[in-house]
Every structure is written in structure tokens, then in C-alpha cells.
Amino acid sequence: MAKITVTAELCKGCEICTTQCPKKIIVIGDVTNSKGYKIAKQINEENCTGCKLCAIVCPDAAIEVYK
DSSP states (O other), X not given: OOEEEEOTTTOOOOOHHHHHOTTOOEEXXXXXXXXXXXXXXXXXXXXXXXXXXXXXXXXXXXEEEEO
């Protein structure tokens, strides 16, 4: 089982990670950062394979993956 963390202040809610996740377990949440952007979050953590695709495609390096 893997887990992602999103650095809230770096995330701009662009949704690239949500579209690229092969398991579709990343969504844009209701929490906003200080810039007013809704930030990405992981759901169904047990389904994450740790492929790191979300971190690779993130233009702002806001995502870290832990296995």
C-alpha cells in the first residue's frame, strides 16, 4: 500500500494528477489553500500502487509518494 501527500501551498488544483492516476484515486477536495485553490487529495488509499505518475506529471512538484 502506498500513500501520497500533497503540499497544499504548492497545489493549484490543475487536476492533471486526477486525470493521470490509473486507479482514479486522486480527487480535488473542498479544502482551499491560502491562494484560494482547491487542493488535490487521495481517496481509497488502499488502492494506490505507488506508481508515482501523479508526482511525475505535477507541474508544481506538490505531490510526494510514499511506499
